[in-house]
Amino acid sequence: MEKVLIAFLIGGLICLFGQLLMDLTPVSISPAHILVGFVTGGSILSALGIYGPLVEVAGAGATVPLSGFGHALAQGSIAAVEKQGLLGAFAGGLEATAVGIAAAVIFGYTMAVIFDPKG
Amino acid sequence: MPYKFEELSAQDYDQKVQKIKPRPRVIKNAIWAFVVGGLFSALGQIIFFGYVGLGLTERDAVAATAATLIFLGALLTGLGLYDKIGKHAGAGSIIPITGFANAIVAPAMEYKREGYIFGVGAKMFSIAGPVLAYGITVSVLIGLVYYLFL
Amino acid sequence: MKKEDKPPLSSGGTYKKRGKQTLSFTTTPYIASSYTVVGSKENEGPLQGSFHHVLQDNIWGESSWEKTEAKMMAFAVEEAIKLASWSQVEVDFFLAGDLLNQNITADYTARKVGIPFFGLFGACSTMAEGLILASILIDGAFAHRVVAAASSHHETAERQFRFPTELGVQRPMSAQWTVTGAGAVALASPEGICNQETHSDSSRQVRITHATIGKVIDLGVRDAADMGSAMAPAVTHTILRHLQDLNRRAEDYDLIVSGDLGLVGHKMSQQLLREEGVDLGPKYSDCGIMIFDPKKQDTHAGGSGCGCSATVVLGPLLKMMKEGLYDRILFVGSGALFSPTSFQQGESIPGIGHAVVLEA
Numbered sequence: 210m211e212k213v214l215i216a217f218l219i220g221g222l223i224c225l226f227g228q229l230l231m232d233l234t235p236v237s238i239s240p241a242h243i244l245v246g247f248v249t250g251g252s253i254l255s256a257l258g259i260y261g262p263l264v265e266v267a268g269a270g271a272t273v274p275l276s277g278f279g280h281a282l283a284q285g286s287i288a289a290v291e292k293q294g295l296l297g298a299f300a301g302g303l304e305a306t307a308v309g310i311a312a313a314v315i316f317g318y319t320m321a322v323i324f325d326p327k328g
Numbered sequence: 329m330p331y332k333f334e335e336l337s338a339q340d341y342d343q344k345v346q347k348i349k350p351r352p353r354v355i356k357n358a359i360w361a362f363v364v365g366g367l368f369s370a371l372g373q374i375i376f377f378g379y380v381g382l383g384l385t386e387r388d389a390v391a392a393t394a395a396t397l398i399f400l401g402a403l404l405t406g407l408g409l410y411d412k413i414g415k416h417a418g419a420g421s422i423i424p425i426t427g428f429a430n431a432i433v434a435p436a437m438e439y440k441r442e443g444y445i446f447g448v449g450a451k452m453f454s455i456a457g458p459v460l461a462y463g464i465t466v467s468v469l470i471g472l473v474y475y476l477f478l
Numbered sequence: 479m480k481k482e483d484k485p486p487l488s489s490g491g492t493y494k495k496r497g498k499q500t501l502s503f504t505t506t507p508y509i510a511s512s513y514t515v516v517g518s519k520e521n522e523g524p525l526q527g528s529f530h531h532v533l534q535d536n537i538w539g540e541s542s543w544e545k546t547e548a549k550m551m552a553f554a555v556e557e558a559i560k561l562a563s564w565s566q567v568e569v570d571f572f573l574a575g576d577l578l579n580q581n582i583t584a585d586y587t588a589r590k591v592g593i594p595f596f597g598l599f600g601a602c603s604t605m606a607e608g609l610i611l612a613s614i615l616i617d618g619a620f621a622h623r624v625v626a627a628a629s630s631h632h633e634t635a636e637r638q639f640r641f642p643t644e645l646g647v648q649r650p651m652s653a654q655w656t657v658t659g660a661g662a663v664a665l666a667s668p669e670g671i672c673n674q675e676t677h678s679d680s681s682r683q684v685r686i687t688h689a690t691i692g693k694v695i696d697l698g699v700r701d702a703a704d705m706g707s708a709m710a711p712a713v714t715h716t717i718l719r720h721l722q723d724l725n726r727r728a729e730d731y732d733l734i735v736s737g738d739l740g741l742v743g744h745k746m747s748q749q750l751l752r753e754e755g756v757d758l759g760p761k762y763s764d765c766g767i768m769i770f771d772p773k774k775q776d777t778h779a780g781g782s783g784c785g786c787s788a789t790v791v792l793g794p795l796l797k798m799m800k801e802g803l804y805d806r807i808l809f810v811g812s813g814a815l816f817s818p819t820s821f822q823q824g825e826s827i828p829g830i831g832h833a834v835v836l837e838a
Contacts, residue, residue: 212373212377213370213373213374213377214370216366216369216370216372216373217366217367217369217370217373218366219369220365220366220368220369220370220372220424221361221362221363221365221366221367221369221420222362222366223365223423224361224362224364224365224366224417224419224420224423224424225358225361225362225365225419225420226419227361227365227419227422227423228357228358228360228361228362228418228419228420229354229358230419231352231418231419231648232352232354232357232358232418233354237650237701237703239647240422240427240431240455240641240645240646240647241431241455241458241459243419243422243423244422244423244427244428244431244455244456244458244459245458245459245462245463247423248459248462248463248466249462249463249466252463252466252467252470253466253470255470256470256473256474267369268373268376269369269370269371269372269373269375269376269393270366270369270370270373272372272390272393272394273368273369273372273393273394273397273424273425274365274369274423274424274425275423275424275425275427275428275459276423277425278394278425278428278463279463279466279467281390282463282464282466282467283466283467283470285467286467286468286470286471286474287470287471287474289471290471290474290475294475295472295475297471297475298468298470298471298472298474298475299468299471301467301471302463302464302467302468302470302471303464303467306463308391308392308394308395309391309394309395309398309425310460312394312395312398312399313398313402313428313429313432313456314432314452316398316399316402316403316429316433317398317402317429317432317433317436317452317456318436318448318449318452319402320402320403320405320406320433320436320437321406321433321436321437321440321448321452322440322444322448323406324405324406324407324408324437325437325440326408326434326437326438326633326642326643326644327408327643327644328536328537328543328632328633328643331714331715331718331750331754332753332754333697333711333714333715333750333753333754334695334711334715336697336711337698338697338698338826339698341697341698341699341711342698342699344746344749345699345704345707345742345746348707348742348745348746348749349651349652349704349707349742350651350652350741350742350779351651352648352650352651353651357648405644405646408644410644410646411643411644411645411646411647412646413646414645414646414647414648415646415647415648415649415776416648417646418647418648421646422646422647427646430644430645430646431645433644434641434642434643434644434645434646435642435645437642437644438637438642438643438644439637439642441541441542455645
């Protein structure tokens with residue numbers, strides 16, 4: 210239960226940071242900018258060894274936000290380099306996130322076919 | 329003779345505009361983003377415990393949780409509910425992985441009438457595409473740096 | 479010969495231009511009829527009950543939003559012609575425009591009604607542009623009967639200009655809500671109005687007496703979520719020009735109404751007018767502000783789109799004129815002349831305002 214509460218707090222804070230980024234900067238930031246920013250930001254923080262400890266503490270609070278997707282990409286890449294060398298840099302990121310990406314494509318496609326926009 | 333405002337520079341006019349333009353409701357938006365983002369994360373944690381309870385390894389449970397949340401985000405979008413959450417929650421519903429699913433389903437559904445190749449197939453990546461492009465690029469770069477220097 | 483030495487072009491006799499940008503019609507065209515179609519949300523605002531037809535839902539039995547919009551415009555046009563007691567073959571010209579790429583809504587409507595057609599693009603100022611050009615055709619004795627129309631649809635516009643409707647995004651407070659609505663007006667020369675017996679009810683006839691053609695002004699606004707600020711200078715310019723060209727003052731009008739400046743753009747326009755020493759006071763309103771209740775309807779800065787001014791002017795305002803509430807209205811249609819491409823490439827938004835004088 211404590212873990213759930215921590216996930217709530219950290220996940221909430223990460224989203225809060227994104228919201229303030231959108232509201233307090235003068236340039237208009239679209240959802241696409243936010244998503245791209247959080248994935249790349251998460252990857253870099255992960256490579257620098259900062260995001261890993263956060264995941265240890267916050268669990269889903271750090272993996273559910275899209276920065277966690279970036280973290281998975283980075284860690285996958287690093288782990289695969291250790292195992293396979295150079296080829297791993299190309300394979301690792303996608304291998305580690307394959308489930309998520311395939312799920313997004315298949316569920317996304319299915320829902321789009323089943324439902325119509327409500328407007 | 330031109331009127332005074334016709335000769336305003338873009339900067340000067342922008343200053344006037346900024347004075348009039350309503351501010352975003354920062355506090356309200358922040359609270360919504362925090363609560364909704366937190367709830368999605370907490371839900372993720374509960375689903376994660378569920379999968380671990382079913383005997384999945386931690387690594388697999390993380391992936392399964394992501395897939396489940398993606399399904400949920402896609403379903404809520406299909407039902408026409410996600411945009412209603414997003415209207416209030418802003419980043420709180422964009423940043424969780426459910427928001428990634430929303431970004432795929434919303435354009436795919438909207439452009440279904442343009443066909444299944446150029447409509448659904450192409451448009452589902454109009455927002456998710458850049459995310460994958462930059463995410464994969466950065467991950468490969470990180471791998472390369474790691475390979476070369478560490 | 480130096481530039482200043484050129485003899486002035488003739489301005490007397492039958493010449494109908496006044497001042498720099500204003501036209502004064504001699505054979506003032508009559509509004510024989512008008513018809514407005516709006517979505518359900520538009521009829522839930524302060525103007526509830528004053529439109530001709532309200533849709534139950536925004537798709538109206540069609541398979542795409544675009545088809546719905548074309549159906550709305552065609553319906554408005556056909557009903558306006560019926561109300562004028564004309565048949566479609568008796569109409570000389572059809573002038574129409576909308577917001578979709580290549581004016582496709584108007585094109586499909588023209589295909590359906592089969593009247594000689596000019597497609598117009600004035601962004602959200604299209605209704606004003608149509609009224610002016612129709613009046614010129616009639617006053618120039620090229621036509622007895624002209625129908626002008628304009629439309630917009632919330633869902634077609636959102637997907638073309640902004641985001642898919644189901645995407646969970648927050649709209650900025652300065653953003654406006656594209657009106658789902660179509661308006662059509664049947665204009666006639668005194669001869670063309672003919673079916674007097676159908677107009678023998680007590681309501682008054684409304685005529686178009688003057689028009690001021692706006693020029694494009696762009697003060698560098700790039701934010702597509704703040705079109706009001708982009709259009710305010712052009713609208714303000716047209717109002718000032720109009721008053722100057724005809725040597726009129728605000729007191730000469732019962733109402734001055736802009737198209738879709740919204741709360742932000744309207745406030746800006748008032749400020750720019752004051753800086754030029756003109757205070758229009760509460761007489762100056764905006765169709766985009768009138769159509770929605772921002773608190774209850776979550777429309778932020780107000781309504782926008784071709785359908786906004788088309789339905790507000792041709793529905794409620796015309797009705798009030800006929801009932802004697804207003805004798806003379808200055809309607810300034812406002813347009814933000816941008817495209818999805820220009821916006822994505824970070825270009826600024828040129829604005830325009832066309833003014834029409836309606837007199838009962």
